[in-house]
Amino acid sequence: MNKLSLKDILIDEKAYVLKIDTNSDIKRRLLDIGLSRNTVVVPLFNSLSGGIRAYKIRNSIIALRDSDAANILVRRTL
Amino acid sequence: MKKIKIGLAGNPNVGKSTIFNYLTNSNQHTGNWAGKTVENKVGIMKNRGDTYMIYDLPGTYSLLPHSEEEKVARDFLVFEEYDFNVVVCDASSLLRNLNLVLQLKEINKDLVLCLNLIDEAKKKNVVVDREKLEEMLGITVIECCAHDKSSLKNLKNELIKHGNNLKNKSSNQVAIVYPEVIEKAINSLSFRLLNYNIPVNNRWLALNILRGDEVIIDKVNAMIGKNIIDDEIIKILDDFKFCLLQEDILINEIDDIIVDAINDRANYIYEHVVRVGKASFKEKYLDRIFTSKVLGIPIMLLFLGLIFLLTIKISNYPSEWLFSLFAKLEEILKGCLVDLRVPKIISDMLINGVYKVTTWVISVMLPPMMIFFPLFTLLEEFGYLPRIAFNLDGVFRRCSSCGKQSLTMAMGFGCNCVGITGARIIDSKRERLIAILTNCFIPCNGKFPTIIAIITMFFVGLNTSFKSLILSTGILLLIVLLGVFMTFLISKVLSKTLLAGYPSSFVLELTPYRRPRIVKTFITSIFDRTLFVLFRAITVAIPAGFIIWLLANIDIGGVSILNNLVNFFDPFGRLFGVDGVIIVAFILGFPANEIIMPIILMCYLNTGTLVEYNSLIELKTLLIDNGWTIMTAISVIILFIMHYPCSTACLTIKKETDSWWYTFLACLIPTICGLLICFVINMFGTLL
Numbered sequence: 001m002n003k004l005s006l007k008d009i010l011i012d013e014k015a016y017v018l019k020i021d022t023n024s025d026i027k028r029r030l031l032d033i034g035l036s037r038n039t040v041v042v043p044l045f046n047s048l049s050g051g052i053r054a055y056k057i058r059n060s061i062i063a064l065r066d067s068d069a070a071n072i073l074v075r076r077t078l
Numbered sequence: 079m080k081k082i083k084i085g086l087a088g089n090p091n092v093g094k095s096t097i098f099n100y101l102t103n104s105n106q107h108t109g110n111w112a113g114k115t116v117e118n119k120v121g122i123m124k125n126r127g128d129t130y131m132i133y134d135l136p137g138t139y140s141l142l143p144h145s146e147e148e149k150v151a152r153d154f155l156v157f158e159e160y161d162f163n164v165v166v167c168d169a170s171s172l173l174r175n176l177n178l179v180l181q182l183k184e185i186n187k188d189l190v191l192c193l194n195l196i197d198e199a200k201k202k203n204v205v206v207d208r209e210k211l212e213e214m215l216g217i218t219v220i221e222c223c224a225h226d227k228s229s230l231k232n233l234k235n236e237l238i239k240h241g242n243n244l245k246n247k248s249s250n251q252v253a254i255v256y257p258e259v260i261e262k263a264i265n266s267l268s269f270r271l272l273n274y275n276i277p278v279n280n281r282w283l284a285l286n287i288l289r290g291d292e293v294i295i296d297k298v299n300a301m302i303g304k305n306i307i308d309d310e311i312i313k314i315l316d317d318f319k320f321c322l323l324q325e326d327i328l329i330n331e332i333d334d335i336i337v338d339a340i341n342d343r344a345n346y347i348y349e350h351v352v353r354v355g356k357a358s359f360k361e362k363y364l365d366r367i368f369t370s371k372v373l374g375i376p377i378m379l380l381f382l383g384l385i386f387l388l389t390i391k392i393s394n395y396p397s398e399w400l401f402s403l404f405a406k407l408e409e410i411l412k413g414c415l416v417d418l419r420v421p422k423i424i425s426d427m428l429i430n431g432v433y434k435v436t437t438w439v440i441s442v443m444l445p446p447m448m449i450f451f452p453l454f455t456l457l458e459e460f461g462y463l464p465r466i467a468f469n470l471d472g473v474f475r476r477c478s479s480c481g482k483q484s485l486t487m488a489m490g491f492g493c494n495c496v497g498i499t500g501a502r503i504i505d506s507k508r509e510r511l512i513a514i515l516t517n518c519f520i521p522c523n524g525k526f527p528t529i530i531a532i533i534t535m536f537f538v539g540l541n542t543s544f545k546s547l548i549l550s551t552g553i554l555l556l557i558v559l560l561g562v563f564m565t566f567l568i569s570k571v572l573s574k575t576l577l578a579g580y581p582s583s584f585v586l587e588l589t590p591y592r593r594p595r596i597v598k599t600f601i602t603s604i605f606d607r608t609l610f611v612l613f614r615a616i617t618v619a620i621p622a623g624f625i626i627w628l629l630a631n632i633d634i635g636g637v638s639i640l641n642n643l644v645n646f647f648d649p650f651g652r653l654f655g656v657d658g659v660i661i662v663a664f665i666l667g668f669p670a671n672e673i674i675m676p677i678i679l680m681c682y683l684n685t686g687t688l689v690e691y692n693s694l695i696e697l698k699t700l701l702i703d704n705g706w707t708i709m710t711a712i713s714v715i716i717l718f719i720m721h722y723p724c725s726t727a728c729l730t731i732k733k734e735t736d737s738w739w740y741t742f743l744a745c746l747i748p749t750i751c752g753l754l755i756c757f758v759i760n761m762f763g764t765l766l
Contacts, residue, residue, distance in 0.1 A: 036342075037342065045365060048472075049469060051475050052471045054588055060587060060588075060590075061365070061589075062588070063471070063586040
């Protein structure tokens with residue numbers, strides 16, 4: 001199975017969360033914002049200083065660093 | 079006469095302590111500094127002879143503990159005997175909170191949910207269907223907002239009602255359903271566990287035996303004085319491992335599966351119970367502009383620049399007004415003291431010492447704060463601030479710190495105290511400390527007027543042409559950039575040395591744009607921030623005024639202590655391109671940066687009380703007469719940017735970090751930087 005992470009998803013493309021592949025501390029903060037399995041995530045725009053991107057998650061706009069997004073495994077269809 | 083024992087649980091930062099304080103009338107500190115106390119606090123609530131013992135548990139995300147606090151909370155919740163639990167939830171982030179609620183339901187003790195911060199949730203357009211939630215969880219749900227007395231009263235009454243009619247604890251409803259392999263093993267295990275009379279819910283215990291949680295097994299063994307892991311149970315466990323193998327699941331993945339099951343259930347409930355208002359479409363366009371590669375930074379500079387400009391320009395007027403008001407009051411007070419036949423020396427000390435310094439601090443600090451904070455809060459309300467953090471995060475990431483530090487820096491321009499308190503928004507403790515320790519490299523409102531005066535006198539010239547305005551703005555910008563550069567540099571250095579670590583994960587919500595409520599913002603920011611900071615400043619200004627007066631008016635060997643100090647520090651000051659007066663002024667200016675210049679004048683003119691300068695020409699002549707050169711001016715400006723934070727900021731650092739060591743560091747770092755730079759510049763200056 002090739003691992004697709006949130007980082008690989010293009011702007012305005014839809015993705016579904018499969019697994020948060022990281023330690024509990026970060027996982028918790030991501031759960032905090034409602035990023036659990038099968039949640040729809042859409043990348044919206046990049047930061048001008050790089051390394052961070054804004055996503056639409058459950059009706060709110062949340063910015064995640066690329067290093068964290070790389071640990072969120074996703075799929076393109078449910 | 080009943081005695082009822084209640085556990086108060088909840089995630090960190092959901093307003094649990096406020097509720098605890100209200101219920102128990104105890105006045106303990108409501109802090110959100112993670113890891114401050116790892117103990118259960120107990121409070122007593124009385125009602126008509128009944129005693130309610132309330133146990134305030136450390137903030138907990140999960141009953142699968144990851145920290146010492148969570149372990150303490152878990153042990154209480156699972157193993158202690160009590161009548162019922164109250165779990166406090168943040169209505170605006172219910173999804174995460176539901177994880178804990180479900181786990182609490184799983185241990186199967188009587189549970190009441192307090193849906194707190196309803197007002198905040200409404201602001202975020204989040205609506206929670208209380209009745210539906212009650213129905214789906216099968217427990218009592220009480221709405222509350224911790225800032226509203228009447229809703230707290232309602233909570234108290236509801237809890238008393240609940241305590242008066244305690245139901246049978248056990249319910250048959252299963253809180254969380256796990257995948258079949260696990261469910262099967264749980265069933266056979268909990269059936270087997272019926273053989274022992276264990277005061278812990280069997281289903282929950284079975285799950286934790288499957289998880290292989292030695293700590294819990296040992297605890298239960300100790301409680302019943304027997305080893306519950308008998309041959310039968312070992313057999314069940316072996317079967318379970320075999321089943322896992324068949325399903326291609328690793329034994330160490332069980333925790334993940336459990337967490338996923340909890341999340342799924344939480345998700346399911348969340349989707350049925352919570353409605354979130356749609357984000358409006360105009361956001362997208364605003365975000366495109368505010369975060370654009372071309373316009374992002376200029377717009378940010380425009381917004382912040384405008385705020386600083388307005389603050390500096392406007393605050394002059396109320397400042398002058400306050401000065402003249404206090405001067406009139408001074409005359410009246412003097413008259414009163416004479417009438418009361420107070421000895422001249424004492425009235426002099428009170429008026430020229432304490433009164434003068436305190437009112438001085440008020441006059442110079444109050445107006446800029448009253449203008450800066452509301453303006454800044456408006457920007458915050460509008461929702462622009464997170465966009466700044468988003469734009470600048472890349473730079474901060476390279477310094478191993480957090481993009482939200484840009485916000486504490488921006489607040490620091492207004493007042494370092496607010497910047498330091500504002501660092502609470504940074505989740506990681508390490509990054510929060512970096513933000514706090516570097517905050518005073520950002521010159522606050524109190525430093526600007528003096529810096530501008532020095533620039534005008536020594537670098538631009540006193541004529542008011544357009545050219546000199548541009549020039550002085552440019553120099554000021556350079557000075558500010560020096561402060562910003564130092565912030566980055568020291569952040570980087572700290573994160574490589576004392577506060578070593580990797581940039582942590584960073585979750586930043588770009589909150590919806592909202593029309594700011596101007597009047598309300600002005601009122602609340604005056605009460606929340608301005609008066610708060612001012613009060614802290616006054617508490618230091620009063621004793622400082624006293625000390626300054628004593629130093630200036632008590633003579634030793636015909637020379638005032640102040641002048642003795644000046645002479646003593648003079649050789650030291652010369653090393654850094656300044657004189658003893660300037661060093662002493664910086665030391666005595668500890669209560670507020672605004673009184674440093676007045677103290678310098680007081681020393682040069684030997685007045686024994688603070689003096690204001692009437693015109694810049696007069697001031698420049700005076701300074702030059704006392705040996706100031708361009709080099710002195712440069713050194714003073716650098717020391718202004720880089721010396722220990724003012725007393726108010728120090729008190730704030732102590733309060734926020736709860737550590738004298740970090741407060742000391744926050745003083746030491748900028749002072750060393752400032753002195754070092756002055757030393758080097760001065761060396762070059764004398765060589766040239």
